[in-house]
Amino acid sequence: MSYLADVATLARKDLRLELRARDTLPAMLLFVVSTLVVFHFALPAGADEVAAQGLLWVALLFTALLGLARAWAPERESGALEGLVLAPCDRSAIWLGKAAAVFAFLAAVELVALPAFALFFGSVDAATIAGVALASVGICAVGTLLAAMAAASRTRELVLPLLFLPLAIPLVVGGVGASISPDSGRYLAFLALYDAIFSILCWASFEYVVSE
């Protein structure tokens, strides 16, 4: 139980920081809406709704990247990561807490992005919403770990998309498949499989990313 309490404390810390500073979430919200507007002008007039479904995923992925690039910034800027690593809690709790906070940001963005998408481009069905929810778990799990890796490097924000996009390709396949395929259950199951595999892998390996 104390493990979950640690996770909750760490996640709450990130949410409180965001509430006070308001750095990341407004930027993500503005970015996702701007991207959708750009897509309206990038899509040719005759393009069908199916093409727009793919663009929703591009918008969500890049917005998530924007948030992930800032995920470890507070720790890095104040040198707090060493303190967290030395704290008497399981190190994977640091990852889980951060992933939960990023998930909260991403969910807030999606609450705006999906209605905006429906308004601009057409309907959003239940399978798409389920796909977005499942893919968000994978994005946050993998993205938080990769962001921690990127934070240790000199190039930081530059290297994160390079690490993240190849790993996100299966999520896009599952998400787009769930949106446009009549057999969306298969794609949702694939997304759930991805979430399970990579969450376990990230949970087990985070300790090595932050410690020496």
Added chain:
Amino acid sequence: MLAAVAAALMGLAIVFAFFVAPEDADQGISQRIFYFHVPIALTAYAAFGWGAFKGLLLLWRKEERYDLESYVAIHQGTIFGSLTLLTGSIWAKASWGHWWLWSENQLVLFLVLFLFYSAYFMLRFSIEEGPRRANISAVYALFGVVLIPVSFLAIRLAENIIHPTVFTRDGPQMSGIMFLTFCIAWVAMSVLAYALYRLELLGKRLDSNLRELREALS
């Protein structure tokens, strides 16, 4: 010694692939690239797997030497992976008239892996040398071997399959001599990769020893 064996086996594989194996009835001469393309691809997988295995050993036993071994294996895997893309692209051009086909699942998978492992080098060389870099590289290498089956599944879900499936559950659909040629080429490619791996490892170790020596002297 290892290099000589690799060279001899490669020579044998080339002789078999071009002169001994019979011409394929459907595809003609272009089918012969199969004897190189598939062994190169399998070797690339093996090298990525080997790199991840060394990464796992590093995380487990905390011995520094595994870091270099893991890195060199992934370096070789990336080289063989690029060769897979190249030979696959040539084969696609000869067979279907296009240099790139998204319906080619294996090629798409290698493109994803190529992007993934290129990022490995970007990440590795932007972190300062030390145990932190070794750990992060090892974790990333482990992600790679998990990504291979997951991506493969994703690509299969995304596309319909028109890649000629040679191995099925009924066993290889090749005549005996073709299968023998394939096996020789496979062994030759694996030995070549291992010889290159040893060679690069030797060079890199020499390099780091020299650097340590220079630092000790100055």
